[in-house]
Amino acid sequence: MFPVRCFTCGAPIGHLWEEYIKRVRAGEDPGKVLDDLGVKRYCCRRMFLSHADIVYEILNFPKVS
Amino acid sequence: MEINVLEKDRLRIRLHIKDIPLHILNSIRRAAIAEVPTMAVDSVVITSNTSVLYDEYLAHRLAMVPLTSEEALEKYNPPEVCREAGERGLFTEDCFVKLELEGVGEPGKITTLYSGDLKTSDPDVRPVYDRIPIAVLTGTVTHIPGRGEVVNRQEIRLEAYARLGRGKEHAKWSPVSVAAHKYIADIFIDQGKCVGEECRACVEACPKGVLAFEDGRVRVVEDKIFDCSLCRECELACPVNAIRVRWRDNEYILTIESTGVLSPKRILIEASKIIDKKLEVFLEELRRLGVVE
Ligand SMILES: [Zn+2]
Numbered sequence: 574m575f576p577v578r579c580f581t582c583g584a585p586i587g588h589l590w591e592e593y594i595k596r597v598r599a600g601e602d603p604g605k606v607l608d609d610l611g612v613k614r615y616c617c618r619r620m621f622l623s624h625a626d627i628v629y630e631i632l633n634f635p636k637v638s
Numbered sequence: 639m640e641i642n643v644l645e646k647d648r649l650r651i652r653l654h655i656k657d658i659p660l661h662i663l664n665s666i667r668r669a670a671i672a673e674v675p676t677m678a679v680d681s682v683v684i685t686s687n688t689s690v691l692y693d694e695y696l697a698h699r700l701a702m703v704p705l706t707s708e709e710a711l712e713k714y715n716p717p718e719v720c721r722e723a724g725e726r727g728l729f730t731e732d733c734f735v736k737l738e739l740e741g742v743g744e745p746g747k748i749t750t751l752y753s754g755d756l757k758t759s760d761p762d763v764r765p766v767y768d769r770i771p772i773a774v775l776t777g778t779v780t781h782i783p784g785r786g787e788v789v790n791r792q793e794i795r796l797e798a799y800a801r802l803g804r805g806k807e808h809a810k811w812s813p814v815s816v817a818a819h820k821y822i823a824d825i826f827i828d829q830g831k832c833v834g835e836e837c838r839a840c841v842e843a844c845p846k847g848v849l850a851f852e853d854g855r856v857r858v859v860e861d862k863i864f865d866c867s868l869c870r871e872c873e874l875a876c877p878v879n880a881i882r883v884r885w886r887d888n889e890y891i892l893t894i895e896s897t898g899v900l901s902p903k904r905i906l907i908e909a910s911k912i913i914d915k916k917l918e919v920f921l922e923e924l925r926r927l928g929v930v931e
Contacts, residue, residue, distance in 0.1 A: 574691075577702035577770055578897075584815035585704050585897055588753070588767035628690075629748065632776050636690050 574628045581616035593621055644864070644891070651902035653892045654822075654864070663819050663890055669909035670817045672806035675717050676707040676899045677735065677763050679798040679810075680724055686795040689743070689775050699772050700737075700798045701810045703753045707899045709762035710735070710802065711908070717811075720801040734799040735763040743775030743792040750774050751794065763800060766898035813905050816895035821885040823866035825849075827856050831880035843875035856881075864891060 577587035589610045596606045607618050645652035655663065682697040689696075714720070720733035729736070736759040741751045754768030777791040805812030825848070832855075840856060841849045846865040849856055849872060870883050894902045924930045 574699070574771060574774070577699055579815070582815045583809055583812060583897065584895070585702075585767060585770070587702075587770035590771065591769065628774055631690050632748065632774060633778070634690065636688075636692075 575624055575626060576620060579614075579617040579620050582614060584614075584617055586612065586617055586620055590621070590624075594626070646902070648896075649898060649902065650816075650893070650895045651906070652894075654889075655892060656889050658888055658890065660819075660888070660890070663892060665913050666906070666909050667817045667819055667892065669912045670814050670894060670905050671812055673804055673912045674813050674900070674905055674908040675711060675802040675804055676811050676813045677705040677710045677714075677800045678803055678808075679703065679705075679737065679800045680803065681727075681729065681734075681799040683797045683799070684795075685797070686793050688790075689773055689792045689794050691773050696773060696794070696796065697798075700739075701808075703756075703770055703772070704766040704897045704899045705735075705763050705800055706766055707763070707802075707813070708901070708904060710760075711900075713760075713762065714802050717801070717803045717807065721803070721807070724799070724801060729799045734801050735760045737798040737800060739772065739794060739796050739798065741773070741775055741794050743777045745777035745779045745789060745791070748774055748776050756798070813896055813900045814894055815897050816893055818893050820891045820893070821868060822889050822891065823848075823863055823868050824884045824886050825858050825863070825866070825872075826882040826884065828880040828882075829855060831878045832856055833878055833880075837877065839875040839877060840872035840881050843871040845869065845871065848872075 575587060575590040578584060579586050589612065593606055593610060597603050603622060607621060612618055612621065639658055640656040642654040643651070644654050679700045682700055684693050684696070687693055687696065715733045723730055723733050737756040739751060739756050741749055741755065743749045750771050751773045752768060753765035753770035753772060756765060758764045773794055775792040775794065777789060780788045780790065782788055803811035835851050835854050838851065841851060846862070846867060848858055848862045848866045850859050851857070868883055868885060872881050873883055894905055896902045896905060900908070921930065
């Protein structure tokens, strides 16, 4: 799942993920969307750009503990 | 001392401060990062978790959720008292706020639990943002011979306990995502040595656009001096060594960016109070030893 906070600076970013991915999937430029959302620093921006949301694939497998 | 507010909104404050020694400003900065108390989840009691996410993963995500702390600072016991209570498993009301989270998934559907789904026992302590995804749930249908279809719904049921803490104990309690101070440049240009407008090496070298030619002379663009990062690219670029970057003494820009748990103003006030208290304790000890009256 997308991290709640930026790993480097600790700024909360989790609440922005759904809007970000929705707009990027709709064809908008990721950089512009991040500018719009007020994500300024490159530590926070790479959190969005480099994230692969694999939880939706893991969701259908049984948990091993 | 002279302070100019350069920028101020809900999350950020930028101050231009004159006549302040660096060590005083740095104490405030460090107190803002590591000493100002805020609320964050510290213990999680999980009654049920059949989701694909491990208990520890859920607890970690819950701890990262920023919780409003403006009123909590007066209402709840200080971090040192509550830490001990928490370690002994005593989730008392004068220390802890209970946040409950419940959710059940359905086969063929994806249910997301958000920070906004947390039911808090104190409305003053609630998630700053409601749309932080905490967990996702679904369900499966299995065909078992002789028993037909067995529906399995992923479920999460938990109680999270938040208390006051300090950034030095864990970064989740730090109220700031940025607390920084910066020098202000003082750029000296030897107009006698400068070759003039046909050179422009320093103007082109500056990544911040601080320098420009005006009436045939190199000048620092009005107000742009705050943007200078003291990289000294202009010094390197100048072929005749006519430019020198120094910095102003006892003059800084302090930037505070809050995570939303406290207002930037409150962070500064609390940080100053904490330093004050530490010095008071220090003086008290000196008085006790008879070093000072
Ligand atoms: Zn960041």
